[in-house]
Amino acid sequence: MIAAVTTIAAMALIAGVILAVARQRLPAGKDDLVEQVNELLPQTQCAQCGYPGCRPYAQAVIDGSAAINLCPPGGDETIRRLARLLGRDPLPLVATMARAVAVIDEADCIGCFHCRNACPVDAIVGAPQFMHTVIADECTGCELCVAPCPVDCITMSPLS
Amino acid sequence: MSAPTVDLGMMHGGLRLPAEKQASTAAPILEIPVPGVLVVPLEQHVGAPSRPIVAIGDTVLRGQVIAAANTAVGVPVHAPSSGRVVGIEDRPVARRHGDAAPCIVIECDGKDRACTTTRHDDYLAMPPSDLLSHILEGGIVGLGGAVFPTAQKLMQAKTSEVECLILNGVECEPCISCDDMLMRENPAQVVGGARILMHALQVETCYIAVESDKPEAISRMAEALDDIDDKRIVLKQVPTIYPSGAEDQLVQMLVRREVPSGGLPTDVGCLVQNVGTAAAVHDWVVEGNPLISRVTTVTGDGIASPVNVRARFGTTAAQIIKATGGYREQPRYLVFGGPMTGKAVTTDDVPLDKSANCILALADLPSSGPTLPCIRCGDCAAVCPVQLLPQQLTWYARADDEAKLREFGLVDCIECGCCDLVCPSHIPLTAEFRRAKHRMRELADEKARAERAKRRYEARNERLAREQSERETELARQKASARAAGPDAIADILARKRGQRKDGAE
Numbered sequence: 001m002i003a004a005v006t007t008i009a010a011m012a013l014i015a016g017v018i019l020a021v022a023r024q025r026l027p028a029g030k031d032d033l034v035e036q037v038n039e040l041l042p043q044t045q046c047a048q049c050g051y052p053g054c055r056p057y058a059q060a061v062i063d064g065s066a067a068i069n070l071c072p073p074g075g076d077e078t079i080r081r082l083a084r085l086l087g088r089d090p091l092p093l094v095a096t097m098a099r100a101v102a103v104i105d106e107a108d109c110i111g112c113f114h115c116r117n118a119c120p121v122d123a124i125v126g127a128p129q130f131m132h133t134v135i136a137d138e139c140t141g142c143e144l145c146v147a148p149c150p151v152d153c154i155t156m157s158p159l160s
Numbered sequence: 161m162s163a164p165t166v167d168l169g170m171m172h173g174g175l176r177l178p179a180e181k182q183a184s185t186a187a188p189i190l191e192i193p194v195p196g197v198l199v200v201p202l203e204q205h206v207g208a209p210s211r212p213i214v215a216i217g218d219t220v221l222r223g224q225v226i227a228a229a230n231t232a233v234g235v236p237v238h239a240p241s242s243g244r245v246v247g248i249e250d251r252p253v254a255r256r257h258g259d260a261a262p263c264i265v266i267e268c269d270g271k272d273r274a275c276t277t278t279r280h281d282d283y284l285a286m287p288p289s290d291l292l293s294h295i296l297e298g299g300i301v302g303l304g305g306a307v308f309p310t311a312q313k314l315m316q317a318k319t320s321e322v323e324c325l326i327l328n329g330v331e332c333e334p335c336i337s338c339d340d341m342l343m344r345e346n347p348a349q350v351v352g353g354a355r356i357l358m359h360a361l362q363v364e365t366c367y368i369a370v371e372s373d374k375p376e377a378i379s380r381m382a383e384a385l386d387d388i389d390d391k392r393i394v395l396k397q398v399p400t401i402y403p404s405g406a407e408d409q410l411v412q413m414l415v416r417r418e419v420p421s422g423g424l425p426t427d428v429g430c431l432v433q434n435v436g437t438a439a440a441v442h443d444w445v446v447e448g449n450p451l452i453s454r455v456t457t458v459t460g461d462g463i464a465s466p467v468n469v470r471a472r473f474g475t476t477a478a479q480i481i482k483a484t485g486g487y488r489e490q491p492r493y494l495v496f497g498g499p500m501t502g503k504a505v506t507t508d509d510v511p512l513d514k515s516a517n518c519i520l521a522l523a524d525l526p527s528s529g530p531t532l533p534c535i536r537c538g539d540c541a542a543v544c545p546v547q548l549l550p551q552q553l554t555w556y557a558r559a560d561d562e563a564k565l566r567e568f569g570l571v572d573c574i575e576c577g578c579c580d581l582v583c584p585s586h587i588p589l590t591a592e593f594r595r596a597k598h599r600m601r602e603l604a605d606e607k608a609r610a611e612r613a614k615r616r617y618e619a620r621n622e623r624l625a626r627e628q629s630e631r632e633t634e635l636a637r638q639k640a641s642a643r644a645a646g647p648d649a650i651a652d653i654l655a656r657k658r659g660q661r662k663d664g665a666e
Binding site for chain 1: 617
């Protein structure tokens with residue numbers, strides 16, 4: 001009787017230690033909830049949710065500090081998918097955002113480099129004191145480059 | 161004599177539809193005169209639109225390249241007649257159902273002067289790879305309606321083990337008879353094209369498939385084959401069942417091998433080309449005429465005298481219909497393509513393009529009645545040539561259940577429309593599948609875009625962290641080297657700096 005209890009307890013302890021170490025050491029995989037939420041987000045990295053990027057927002061959603069309706073580029077579709085994944089109720093979207101790409105009016109660009117530093121996906125090319133331009137295919141339309149521009153030469157061009 | 165053989169495999173489902181082809185096959189192919197103005201669309205093929213290489217005001221000759229292929233998949237566009245370029249602008253096109261897309265507008269001079277092109281009567285002496293790139297320059301695309309660039313289809317086929325070329329002259333869709341008429345009037349061109357394609361592919365077998373309801377085309381093709389006496393080319397007669405002319409179904413009947421789900425006929429060693437494409441290849445390689453015109457059927461109950469015509473690309477549907485004798489009455493529907501798979505257009509001011517195998521004017525659509533709930537009769541599954549379950553699929557399509565749609569093989573739907581036709585509840589199944597496919601493509605695009613943005617975002621964060629740590633290391637190194645030099649050195653540096661500052665102040 002005692003031998004059986006001790007054996008089971010020892011096995012449980014060993015298994016527990018292995019699991020604890022694995023959780024510490026192994027990288028977060030697909031089954032990680034934060035990663036799953038991040039997968040559903042549009043990866044615009046626009047920070048409109050109040051967090052510096054999609055992954056930080058995903059983290060906040062899982063921590064419980066952020067609601068699931070803060071992602072404007074994701075729209076209703078993303079809220080629905082998040083609600084389904086997390087078993088929460090869908091909420092109305094806080095703000096809408098149409099898909100667009102940033103366009104730099106190259107004639108007005110003074111090469112100040114501010115927009116390049118603001119771009120979360122490195123979609124702006126150019127060097128200090130030289131004209132910059134947007135790689136349209138890589139632009140997520142986050143609008144983060146618009147505000148820093150001192151000469152207001154960046155406009156958002158909507159995509160159909 | 162190479163008699164048509166009937167040794168065939170089976171195709172699942174399909175329908176026997178009224179052919180509606182007698183009216184348009186009564187008269188020979190009518191040559192449409194070159195109009196005063198040609199509107200040539202830049203997007204007449206699968207792939208990105210071609211890039212104009214002429215400017216407004218340029219004089220062009222018939223057969224001159226006016227737009228070059230823009231990407232890896234694409235073909236050049238040639239001037240259909242000689243004249244002056246008067247516009248590069250958006251005009252209504254059939255490909256977009258009558259919405260505007262970029263076109264080159266040519267004001268013809270009426271002289272129809274040709275530019276010089278190279279002819280290759282000796283194509284058998286050409287290396288196949290040279291022949292392929294030559295075919296690409298001819299602007300030739302699949303003329304059955306899918307308009308995939310022929311040269312690129314051949315190049316893709318060369319990467320897998322293709323042993324059999326199939327020329328598709330089945331033309332199973334009602335109303336369309338352009339391939340029938342082409343085979344009746346120019347069988348030698350079709351057979352010539354077959355030999356060129358066989359050389360390009362380096363294959364030793366070629367089947368020419370024709371539907372059994374085209375006896376005249378079959379006998380003319382058989383005569384043409386007797387003339388050249390090439391044992392490698394065999395004429396095959398296939399039963400008149402729609403859609404026996406769909407690529408995968410035709411392969412299944414001719415070689416008794418099923419194209420795998422999501423695969424191509426090349427996966428089972430076959431390459432299918434339309435007979436019109438073969439004729440176009442012959443016309444380009446041997447005669448030096450690039451693809452600037454095609455045979456198309458003008459028919460429907462809204463047309464006064466249905467007939468097949470050969471018209472230059474850029475001639476509008478209105479001009480073609482007028483040349484055939486005009487409308488019987490103002491039709492309510494104009495369709496480019498056949499009644500089952502064609503595209504309705506909103507105006508007859510759209511130009512003929514490479515995909516247009518038929519211009520169909522309908523006085524009215526057959527009334528089908530209101531859509532009723534599905535009664536699970538299973539008729540749709542019985543007729544589906546791909547052996548899908550349309551009723552299951554339509555529920556998943558309505559629920560936007562991507563995983564189930566994938567599992568039940570939506571991607572394999574060929575949109576033939578058989579299920580629509582037999583549904584006793586008049587459910588527009590094909591439209592539902594088309595929408596669902598579009599939605600799935602959109603979702604996949606979105607997913608790919610998000611994935612790329614995520615990778616770039618992570619790469620940027622990594623770069624910022626690396627730069628930060630590099631800065632810190634550099635600072636630490638400078639501090640360490642200063643400290644190693646001893647307190648005197650630091651005092652020296654400080655004194656020098658103070659001196660500089662003082663100089664600057666003065």
